[in-house]
Amino acid sequence: MSRRRVRPTDDPAVVRWVLTALALGVFGVLVGLPVAVVVAGALRHGVEAYLRAITDPLTVDALQLTLLVVAVAVPVNIVFGVAAAWALAKFDFPGRAALITLIDLPFAVSPVISGLVFVLLFGGRSLIGPWLIAHGWHIVFAPAGIILATVFVTFPFVARELLPALEAAGRTNEEAALVCGATGWQTFWRVTLPNARGALLAGVALATARAAGEFGAVSVVSGHIRGRTNTLPLHIEILYNEYDFSGALAVATLLVALALVTLAIRWAVDAHAARDAA
Amino acid sequence: MTALPSRSTAPAAIDIRNVSKAFAHGALAAVADVSLRIPAGQLLALLGPSGSGKTTLLRILAGLEFPDAGVVQFDGVDVTDRPARLRGVGFVFQSYALFRHLTVAENIAFPLRVRHRPRNEIRARVEELLVLMQIEGLGGRRVTQVSGGQAQRVALARALAPHPAVLLLDEPFGALDTEVRQELREWLRRLHDELRVTSVLVTHDQEEALAIADLVAVLRAGHLERAATPAEIMARPASAFVERFLSTTRAGARCTGTGRHLEIAHAEPAR
Amino acid sequence: MRRRRDALPGLSLTLSLTVGGLLLFIVVPLTTVVATSAHLTAGRFWAAVASPRAIASYRLSFGASLVAAAACAPLGLLFAWVLTRYRFPGRRLLDALIDLPFALPTAVSGIALTTVWAQTGWLGRPLARAGVPVAFTAAGVTLALIFIGLPFVVRAIMPVLDALGHEPEEAGAVLGASRWQTLARITLPTLLPAVLTGVALAFARALGEYGSVVFIAGNLPLRTEIAPLLIMTKLEEYDYAGATAVAVVLLAASFLLLLVLNRAQAWTAERTGMTASRIG
Ligand SMILES: Nc1ncnc2c1ncn2[C@@H]1O[C@H](COP(=O)(O)OP(=O)(O)O)[C@@H](O)[C@H]1O
Numbered sequence: 011m012s013r014r015r016v017r018p019t020d021d022p023a024v025v026r027w028v029l030t031a032l033a034l035g036v037f038g039v040l041v042g043l044p045v046a047v048v049v050a051g052a053l054r055h056g057v058e059a060y061l062r063a064i065t066d067p068l069t070v071d072a073l074q075l076t077l078l079v080v081a082v083a084v085p086v087n088i089v090f091g092v093a094a095a096w097a098l099a100k101f102d103f104p105g106r107a108a109l110i111t112l113i114d115l116p117f118a119v120s121p122v123i124s125g126l127v128f129v130l131l132f133g134g135r136s137l138i139g140p141w142l143i144a145h146g147w148h149i150v151f152a153p154a155g156i157i158l159a160t161v162f163v164t165f166p167f168v169a170r171e172l173l174p175a176l177e178a179a180g181r182t183n184e185e186a187a188l189v190c191g192a193t194g195w196q197t198f199w200r201v202t203l204p205n206a207r208g209a210l211l212a213g214v215a216l217a218t219a220r221a222a223g224e225f226g227a228v229s230v231v232s233g234h235i236r237g238r239t240n241t242l243p244l245h246i247e248i249l250y251n252e253y254d255f256s257g258a259l260a261v262a263t264l265l266v267a268l269a270l271v272t273l274a275i276r277w278a279v280d281a282h283a284a285r286d287a288a
Numbered sequence: 289m290t291a292l293p294s295r296s297t298a299p300a301a302i303d304i305r306n307v308s309k310a311f312a313h314g315a316l317a318a319v320a321d322v323s324l325r326i327p328a329g330q331l332l333a334l335l336g337p338s339g340s341g342k343t344t345l346l347r348i349l350a351g352l353e354f355p356d357a358g359v360v361q362f363d364g365v366d367v368t369d370r371p372a373r374l375r376g377v378g379f380v381f382q383s384y385a386l387f388r389h390l391t392v393a394e395n396i397a398f399p400l401r402v403r404h405r406p407r408n409e410i411r412a413r414v415e416e417l418l419v420l421m422q423i424e425g426l427g428g429r430r431v432t433q434v435s436g437g438q439a440q441r442v443a444l445a446r447a448l449a450p451h452p453a454v455l456l457l458d459e460p461f462g463a464l465d466t467e468v469r470q471e472l473r474e475w476l477r478r479l480h481d482e483l484r485v486t487s488v489l490v491t492h493d494q495e496e497a498l499a500i501a502d503l504v505a506v507l508r509a510g511h512l513e514r515a516a517t518p519a520e521i522m523a524r525p526a527s528a529f530v531e532r533f534l535s536t537t538r539a540g541a542r543c544t545g546t547g548r549h550l551e552i553a554h555a556e557p558a559r
Numbered sequence: 560m561r562r563r564r565d566a567l568p569g570l571s572l573t574l575s576l577t578v579g580g581l582l583l584f585i586v587v588p589l590t591t592v593v594a595t596s597a598h599l600t601a602g603r604f605w606a607a608v609a610s611p612r613a614i615a616s617y618r619l620s621f622g623a624s625l626v627a628a629a630a631c632a633p634l635g636l637l638f639a640w641v642l643t644r645y646r647f648p649g650r651r652l653l654d655a656l657i658d659l660p661f662a663l664p665t666a667v668s669g670i671a672l673t674t675v676w677a678q679t680g681w682l683g684r685p686l687a688r689a690g691v692p693v694a695f696t697a698a699g700v701t702l703a704l705i706f707i708g709l710p711f712v713v714r715a716i717m718p719v720l721d722a723l724g725h726e727p728e729e730a731g732a733v734l735g736a737s738r739w740q741t742l743a744r745i746t747l748p749t750l751l752p753a754v755l756t757g758v759a760l761a762f763a764r765a766l767g768e769y770g771s772v773v774f775i776a777g778n779l780p781l782r783t784e785i786a787p788l789l790i791m792t793k794l795e796e797y798d799y800a801g802a803t804a805v806a807v808v809l810l811a812a813s814f815l816l817l818l819v820l821n822r823a824q825a826w827t828a829e830r831t832g833m834t835a836s837r838i839g
């Protein structure tokens with residue numbers, strides 16, 4: 011009987027099995043089970059109750075505000091993210107590293123503080139708050155504040171996905187376009203952007219998911235006025251605190267679906283990039 | 289807006305006058321006080337060891353880099369500050385820099401598209417170039433699906449599409465294996481004889497420079513050491529550096545030519 | 560001498576947009592916190608920052624975040640190893656879903672975790688019977704933070720492990736090292752900067768985390784109240800000064816962490832020649 015030959019970097023089958031099982035087990039308990047519980051809980055009283063929960067007028071109101079927030083925050087993010095990625099990836103200038111750190115800042119700041127800053131800036135006790143309110147401009151406890159807080163929180167997403175992609179591509183493509191006679195805009199639209207579509211799409215997906223799902227920051231600035239300043243996550247919290255568990259979980263499934271779509275987009279983009287590189 | 293050359297353009301004479309360029313403040317100059325004249329329609333080989341400033345000089349001609357001092361003229365017109373897109377040059381990058389999201393034909397059409405040329409004119413020109421480059425039938429391919437030698441021809445076709453007055457090539461055969469390289473070199477020489485567009489070809493291969501060019505310029509650490517015809521250079525290298533730099537070729541090849549271009553025996557493919 | 564120029568246009572436009580956006584949406588709002596706290600007298604500031612309730616919240620927030628981030632290190636290594644080195648059915652799915660905690664809204668994560676681990680939940684009930692309550696204890700807080708932190712650690716390690724390939728280990732084996740020696744002396748030290756980067760990211764995220772924690776924490780002052788929740792509570796009581804003071808402490812910690820992170824990433828780059836820049 012001959013001994014099975016193993017390459018020095020191949021883990022023994024037992025080790026492979028144990029580690030794989032351990033990883034799957036940990037993932038199942040830590041992540042899989044909670045998500046399964048959301049779906050199971052949402053459907054506990056049947057499909058009809060589920061549909062009633064997600065078509066409830068208050069849910070629809072919350073969905074509308076969420077869509078409004080996404081519709082403002084995500085385009086702001088795209089403009090900023092594309093501009094930042096262009097400046098930071100294609101050029102070198104003093105202070106570039108500091109700027110990148112500054113872009114990362116919202117990742118490091120607690121969402122609660124991200125909301126707090128706008129209460130301090132525009133609230134009733136701030137410098138300009140009373141003047142704004144006197145002129146009918148409500149920011150805190152109003153959709154405007156929710157949008158501002160969401161822009162703050164999602165600020166780095168598009169820039170952070172695009173930057174590595176544009177950096178890796180270098181400047182040669184753009185230079186080739188310029189000597190071909192293209193203007194700056196033509197270069198951007200016809201060469202830079204088509205080559206970074208995937209990264210842009212992934213960044214937009216992440217920003218959308220986060221904008222729709224932001225809770226802490228929005229919680230602080232919303233003031234919880236039912237049907238007026240509730241986004242979907244805030245609506246879920248209210249349902250949950252009113253012990254309407256299956257209702258809360260039903261609405262939560264909408265956001266779970268959004269998260270899964272986001273991951274699917276990012277996965278497809280990465281797979282595409284890997285195939286291109288090969 | 290300045291009119292962009294798109295139909296047949298007469299080849300331009302290139303005048304480089306006292307051009308210098310350093311990359312960081314106080315750093316050694318990548319190009320130091322270079323003056324060089326390339327008559328219209330000639331092919332100049334820019335020769336020199338790695339890091340001697342060949343690419344930098346070429347990029348200055350293309351408008352991708354701007355000199356710290358000195359002047360570049362095309363046909364007596366100062367173009368030193370003219371942006372790359374308005375210079376009417378074709379540029380073949382060392383790495384080809386083909387647009388990966390476009391097909392071969394779309395790459396070649398790119399310079400015409402950004403000039404908003406009529407559709408049928410673009411189609412005809414692309415067809416013409418595919419034939420000229422001997423890559424008929426590859427038009428619909430993605431550029432990731434062609435060989436290195438073919439990619440090289442696509443890059444050249446794209447550079448030539450808008451009828452540039454000047455063609456700049458940065459080590460165009462650097463990434464190819466010896467066989468393809470020699471074949472393409474011969475072919476490029478014949479193409480140049482046909483098109484007569486003023487060309488600057490960067491190479492660090494002495495043999496290539498001598499075999500193909502009307503004029504050879506030798507750079508060393510940013511300085512122009514020598515500029516002359518291949519025959520003159522071989523006869524009188526004029527400096528120890530040029531002598532040393534060319535010695536490998538002199539030892540390794542029998543020089544047989546005497547005319548406008550020097551022929552190097554083992555570089556000549558069988559006909 | 561001529562002005563230095565760039566052939567590629569657009570720097571001034573895009574840089575103005577970047578700096579302008581950052582100033583308007585990030586820098587100005589954040590300085591408000593510091594400016595507001597500067598209006599407080601030292602005595603009031605100190606009273607808010609160092610009240611027993613605040614101290615207890617820092618202890619829980621920093622303690623639980625530290626434990627969770629540390630726990631993410633071995634877990635992150637496990638997932639990164641299995642995902643890059645092994646091939647098994649569902650690997651690509653696992654690879655995609657490992658980011659789920661990052662992509663899920665925190666409120667959804669919080670409710671989901673609570674549902675599983677509460678005394679009435681699928682796992683909480685048997686554990687509570689066995690005398691190990693999870694929900695509404697510090698253990699629950701830590702668990703939620705592990706959930707949140709895991710993708711950061713996995714994603715920090717994976718590209719480095721991938722780029723490392725088999726060669727260094729093969730070299731070790733050829734030089735006569737045992738498998739363990741090779742792992743301990745070659746593989747792990749190379750991964751260390753990436754692991755620390757991931758742990759620092761997880762810690763930074765955990766420290767400020769709110770949504771996924773508040774549902775499972777129980778939120779008893781002095782016992783299971785995290786610092787971000789304390790800020791929220793003070794705001795609801797219209798104690799802006801108190802909220803701001805606590806926020807300044809958390810912000811200072813975040814800034815410090817960001818600096819540490821930059822160092823850790825530079826170290827990763829130095830040791831592996833890689834720049835990890837995508838987050839999550
Ligand atoms: N973008 C750049 N930044 C800094 N230094 C550069 C840059 N491009 C070239 N250099 C330097 O200028 C010198 C000449 O480079 P280059 O023109 O590329 O030489 P060649 O093409 O002859 O190999 C080299 O020392 C190189 O390091």
Ligand SMILES: [Mg+2]
Pocket residue numbers: 342343344
């Ligand atoms: Mg070069």
